[in-house]
Amino acid sequence: MMKQRWLCAFIALIAGCGIGVMPAAAQSSHENRVTVWAPSMSVGGPRFHEQTLRMVVHASTGGSALRIQLSNLRGDRPLRVGGVSIAAQSHGAGAVAHSLRNVTVSQATSFSIPAGQEVFSDPIPMSINAGQNVLVSLYLPQGTSPATWHSDAFETTYASASGSGNQVMELDGSSYVETSTSWYYLAGLDVLSKVRGTVVAFGDSITDGTSTPTSTYQRWPDYLARRLADDHYPLGVVDAGIGGNRVLSDSPNKAQGISAIKRFAHDALHPPGVHSVILMEGINDIGNDAGLNGAPLTAQALIDGYRHIIKQAHHAGVRIIGATMLPDKGSGYYSEAHEAIRQSCNQWIRSSAAFDGVVDFDQAVQDPADPAALRASYDSSDHLHPNAAGMQAMANAIDLQLLKK
Numbered sequence: 001m002m003k004q005r006w007l008c009a010f011i012a013l014i015a016g017c018g019i020g021v022m023p024a025a026a027q028s029s030h031e032n033r034v035t036v037w038a039p040s041m042s043v044g045g046p047r048f049h050e051q052t053l054r055m056v057v058h059a060s061t062g063g064s065a066l067r068i069q070l071s072n073l074r075g076d077r078p079l080r081v082g083g084v085s086i087a088a089q090s091h092g093a094g095a096v097a098h099s100l101r102n103v104t105v106s107q108a109t110s111f112s113i114p115a116g117q118e119v120f121s122d123p124i125p126m127s128i129n130a131g132q133n134v135l136v137s138l139y140l141p142q143g144t145s146p147a148t149w150h151s152d153a154f155e156t157t158y159a160s161a162s163g164s165g166n167q168v169m170e171l172d173g174s175s176y177v178e179t180s181t182s183w184y185y186l187a188g189l190d191v192l193s194k195v196r197g198t199v200v201a202f203g204d205s206i207t208d209g210t211s212t213p214t215s216t217y218q219r220w221p222d223y224l225a226r227r228l229a230d231d232h233y234p235l236g237v238v239d240a241g242i243g244g245n246r247v248l249s250d251s252p253n254k255a256q257g258i259s260a261i262k263r264f265a266h267d268a269l270h271p272p273g274v275h276s277v278i279l280m281e282g283i284n285d286i287g288n289d290a291g292l293n294g295a296p297l298t299a300q301a302l303i304d305g306y307r308h309i310i311k312q313a314h315h316a317g318v319r320i321i322g323a324t325m326l327p328d329k330g331s332g333y334y335s336e337a338h339e340a341i342r343q344s345c346n347q348w349i350r351s352s353a354a355f356d357g358v359v360d361f362d363q364a365v366q367d368p369a370d371p372a373a374l375r376a377s378y379d380s381s382d383h384l385h386p387n388a389a390g391m392q393a394m395a396n397a398i399d400l401q402l403l404k405k
Contacts, residue, residue, distance in 0.1 A: 030194060031063075031064075031192040031193055031194055032192070032193060032194070032195070032196070032197065032273055033067075033190055033191070033192055033193075033272045033273055034061070034063065034190060034191060034193050034195055034197055034198045034235075034236040034272065034273030035188055035189070035190045035198045035236050035238050035271035035272050035273055035274070036059045036060045036061050036062075036063065036128075036189055036190060036191055036193075036198070036236045036237075036238070037057050037058065037059055037060060037188065037189040037238055038069070038187060038188040038189070038200075038238040038239075038240065038267075038271045039150040039153065039183055039186075039187065039238075039239065039240070040150060040240045040241070040242050040257060040263065040267040041071050041073055041074060041148050041149060041150055041187050042074060042148075042149065042150070042151065042242060042254060042255050042256065042257040042258075043074035043146065043148065043254045043255075044074075044146050044149075044254040044255055045146055045147030045148065045149030045151070045182065045184055045255075046146070046147055046149075046184075047143065047144050047145065047146060047147070048140045048143075048144045048147065048159075048162070048184070049140070049142070049143040049144070049162050049163070050140070050141055050142070050143075050162060050163045050164070050165060051139075051140060051159055051160045051161060051162050051163070051164055052083075052137055052138065052139045052140070052159070052160045052164070052165075052166060052167040052168055052175070052176075053137065053138045053140070053157060053158070053159050053184055053185075054093050054135050054136070054137045054138075054157070054158040054159070054167075054173065054176050055135070055136050055137075055138070055155075055157045055158075055183050055184070055186050056089060056133055056134075056135060056155050056156060056157070056215070057133065057134050057135075057136055057186070057189050058131070058132075058133050058155070058217055058222075059128050059129070059130060059131065059132050059133075059134065059189065059191075060130065060131075060221075060222075060225040060235075060236050060237040060238065061130045061191075061193060061195055061225065061229070061234045061235065061236050061237070062127065062128050062129040062130045062132070062191070062193065062234075063127065063128065063190075063191025063192050063193030063195075064126070064127040064128075064191060064192050064193075065123040065124070065125065065126075065191065065192040066086065066123065066124040066126050066127075066128065066134075066189060066190070066191050067120050067121050067122070067123055067124065067189070067190050067191075068084070068086065068103060068120070068121045068124075068136055068186065068188065068189055069118055069119070069120050069121075069186075069187045069188030069189070069190070070084070070105075070113060070118065070119050070121070070138070070185050070186060070187065071113075071118040071148050071185055071186070071187035072113040072114065072115060072116065072117055072118065072148055072185065073116060073117070073118055073148050073187070073266075074116075074148040074149075075113075075115045075116070075144075075145055075146075075147075075148050076115055076145050076146075077115050077145050078112045078113065078114050078115060079112065079113045079115075079140075079144060079185065080110075080112050080140070080141055080142045081105075081110060081111055081112070081113065081138060081139065081140065082110045082139040082140065082141035082166055083102070083109055083110060083137075083138075083139040083166050083168040083169075084102070084103035084104075084105075084109070084121065084136070084137065084138055084139070084168060085100055085101060085102055085103055085135075085136070085137045085168040085169055086100075086101050086103055086124055086126065086134055086135065086136050086137075087099040087100040087101065087134065087135045087137075088128075088132065088133070088134055088135075089133040089134060089135045092156075092158070092173055092176075093135070093158040093173025093176035094171070094172050094173040095135055095170075095171050095172075095173070097171065099126075100169055100171060101124055101125075101126060102168075102169070103121045103122075103124055103136075104121065104122045105119050105120070105121050105122065106122070107122060110141075118187060123192075128191065130225070130229050130234060131217075131225075131226070131229075134189070136186055136189075137167070137168040137169075137170075138168070138184075138185060138186065139165075139166040139167070139168050141166070147184045147185060148184070148185055148187075149182050149183060149184045149185070149255075150182060150183040150242075151182050151243070151255040152181070152182070152205070152208055152209070152210065152242075152243045153181050153182050153183045154181060154208075154209040154210075154212055154213075154214050154215075154216075154219070155181065155183070155214060155215055156179055156180075156181060156214060156215055157179065157180050157181065157182060157183060157184070158173065158176035158178070158179055159176060159177075159178040159179070159180070160175045160176055160177065160178070161175075161177055161178065181214060188238075188271060190236075190271070190272045190273065191236075193236070195234050195235050195236060196235060196275055197235060197236065197273045197274060197275025197276075198235060198236035198237065198238055198271060198272075198273045198274050198275055199221075199224070199235050199236065199237045199238070199275060199276050199277070199278065199403055200238050200240050200267075200268045200271065200274055200276070200277045200278070201220070201221035201224070201237065201238065201239050201240060201241065201277075201278050202240045202241070202260070202264065202267065202268045202277050202278065202279050202280075202281065203240070203241045203245070203279065203280045203281045203323075204241055204242065204243060204244065204245045204246075204280075204281050204283065204284055205241065205242075205243035205244060205245075205284075205385065206220075206241070206280065206283075206326060206384075206385055206386065207219065207220065207221065207239060207240070207241030207280060207281075208239065208241030208242055208243045209239070209241070209391075210243055210380075210385045211380035211381075211382070211385040211386070211387060212387075212388060212391065213388075216388070218388040218391055218392075219239055219241075219391055220386075220391040220392070220394040220395045221237050221238070221239040221241075221395075222237075222239075222391075222395075223391060223392045223394075223395030223396070224237050224395040224398060225237035227395055227396070227398075227400065228400065228403070231400055233400065233403075233404060235275060235403060236273060238271060240267045240268055242256055242257040243255075243256060244256030244257075244284055245257045245259075245260060245263075245281065245284060246259055246260065246281075246282075246284045246285045246288070246290055247259060247260045247261060247281050247282050247285050247302060247305040247306070247309075248260075248261065248285055248290065248291065248292050248297075248301060248302065248305045249285070249290050249291075249292060249293075250262070251284070256284075260281050260305070260309060261305055261308050261309060264309050264312055264313075265312055265316075268313070268318075269312065269313065269316045269318055274316075274318055275318070275319070275403070276318060276319035276320065276321060276356075276402075276403055277313055277318060277319070277320045277321065278320075278321045278323055278359060278398070279306070279309060279320060279321065279322055279323060279355075280322075280323035280324070280325065280326075280359075280361060281325075282302050282305075282306075282325050282342075282345060283325050283326070283328060283333065283342070283384075285297055285302055285305075286302070286325075286333065286338045286341050286342055287328070287331075287332070287333025287334075287338060288333075289338075297341065298341070299340075299341045299344035299345050299348075302341065302345050303344075303345060303348050306322070306345075306348075306349070306354070307354060310354055310355060319356040319357070319405065320355055320356055321355055321356060321357040321358065321359055321402055322349040322354070322355035322357075322358050322359070323349070323358070323359040323360075323361045324346040324349050324350065324358075324359070324360050324361050324362035324363070325342050325345065325346055325361070325362060326361055326362055326365055326366075326374065326384075326386065327342075327362060327365070327366045327367070327371060327372050327373050327374055328342075328372075328373075328374070328383060328384045329370065329372040329373035329374075329383065330373055330374075330383030331382060331383040331384040332384075333384060334372075334383075339372055346362055356402075356405075357399075357402040359397055359398050359399070359402070360397060361394050361397060363397070364393050364394055364396070364397035365378045365386055365390050365393055365394060374386065374390065375390075377389055377390075378390030378393055
């Protein structure tokens with residue numbers, strides 16, 4: 001008993017900065033494992049050699065007993081990992097003092113991930129708060145094949161120079177002399193939490209955050225997470241958008257991912273604690289006239305793709321909410337024929353009752369004087385992607401009651 005009291009006192013002493021140690025004995029039996037961050041991954045990232053990557057993760061909700069997911073899903077040979085750490089972010093690549101923790105997988109600090117596979121870390125005795133940033137550092141001691149990555153992170157990633165060795169436990173971040181705006185091999189963060197589960201925002205570049213400033217968390221899923229927290233009904237919210245992604249066919253640009261109907265089960269239904277999915281995708285199919293097997297696109301083909309995705313969600317026992325596609329008049333995607341397909345699909349989303357609920361993003365951001373176009377105050381200037389105000393309008397259009405069922 002005395003030993004247990006001493007341990008609790010020690011934990012209370014060192015906890016701070018929103019991140020702390022939490023023993024297994026302190027975890028509530030009513031807690032669930034929920035995903036708080038999980039970007040979708042694709043093939044064809046850069047190669048690395050004997051260097052350390054330090055990546056920023058923005059948690060959508062808080063919890064304890066953290067686990068990270070590392071992915072070699074798109075790799076063509078085993079990935080050797082020589083060390084992993086996690087810490088609270090201070091500034092840039094710098095970590096908060098005393099927050100650095102070694103991360104293990106099956107109790108090992110170094111390990112290999114086979115090609116086409118993913119691994120979860122052992123639970124890390126730490127707690128984090130909603131909206132907090134943590135740094136995950138990954139040492140790659142050997143030359144890699146093209147990385148499994150998320151190209152458009154709209155977040156800064158730091159890397160040490162090639163040949164610089166293992167820097168995962170460096171506190172001040174001075175060895176991280178290179179930067180990019182992609183995530184590599186890091187595919188998820190989950191926690192133990194009393195929240196009910198995780199909402200997956202599934203889509204393309206609009207969901208991914210194109211035209212939002214780096215490190216500002218102004219994507220519509222970010223705004224949704226904050227709305228839920230303000231409503232005292234926090235849920236994990238993860239962004240499974242990939243810029244350029246299509247519903248029916250793989251993009252010729254490999255960074256834009258395999259089709260939604262192929263990746264949905266992994267990216268939307270695989271993360272721990274998935275409660276519901278909000279689906280908005282199809283504008284890249286329309287804009288590229290990309291039907292199945294090279295055929296011209298029809299509204300019915302796209303609707304059939306939605307039905308296929310809905311069936312996958314329901315088979316897994318997950319609620320799926322359909323969201324209408326945004327207006328795009330003035331963009332390179334727009335034509336009268338393309339607009340007819342968008343309108344037909346949007347009307348089906350609204351009226352078919354095939355989804356478990358509907359969010360009318362189209363209505364929320366359209367120009368009242370010209371409904372085929374984005375409202376000027378919501379337009380990032382390319383007439384396709386909303387700016388931060390538009391992203392917030394999208395999040396505000398979601399009836400939170402849809403996520404409380």
